[in-house]
Amino acid sequence: MTRAQLLRGGWGSSKKSIIRPPWSKNEVLFIDLCSRCGACIETCPENIIILGSGKFPVVDFQKGECNFCHQCAEVCQYHAFDVKQQPWHIKIDIKDNCLSKIGVVCQSCSDVCQQNVINFSLQMGGVPSIDLNTDVCTGCGACVEVCPKNSISMKV
Structure with missing residues (x-):
């Protein structure tokens, strides 16, 4: 702190x-x-x-x-940034109120994710389950704005 x-x-x-x-x-x-x-x-x-x-x-x-x-x-004229390092170390976090997690078909986050961090696996007779590959997440945040339930956030 x-x-x-x-x-x-x-x-x-x-x-x-x-x-x-x-x-x-x-x-x-x-x-x-x-x-x-x-x-x-x-x-x-x-x-x-x-x-x-x-x-x-x-x-x-x-x-x-x-x-x-x-x-x-x-x-920035005050050298508060360092472009030689990674942009940041933030990753996607999906809460339990995600529509897909509560049985409603929604894949809006996957549709905008260019890094294929968010994928859905088909389930026999059910809603596709969400699969995350946070290792390739750049932290761009494209998925946050499109989520209809505000279930997605970026965490440090």
């Missing part, structure tokens, strides 16, 4: 995990380097980077997916 999280009351267990823009340096260093100028927010072509707590940029996958264009990292 960072000092800022402690001072803002970020110790609660209900706290949602914060997802910074891709290629952000580790949280402590990012908070130290980021000037909160908003350049990364303004330059994001997908408009998924928004103001978060403390006016630091966060990613909101309810607005769309990341296409890994590098623009947020390139526009």
Whole structure:
């Protein structure tokens, strides 16, 4: 936990995990380097980077997916990003209220997943079961916005 999280009351267990823009340096260093100028927010072509707590940029996958264009990292004058590392270490998480998990045929997440992370196996006389291959998940978040039950999130 960072000092800022402690001072803002970020110790609660209900706290949602914060997802910074891709290629952000580790949280402590990012908070130290980021000037909160908003350049990364303004330059994001997908408009998924928004103001978060403390006016630091966060990613909101309810607005769309990341296409890994590098623009947020390139526009930063404060060196809060490192494009030599992986964009991030986030993966898909599907909750139990997923339509497919409760017996309703829905494959909207699989339809938009270009990495084939989400697949469905046919079941004899039933709803196809969901299969995840998180090893190939890039964390783009394309599946989050299309889920009709908001069952999909990205986890750090």
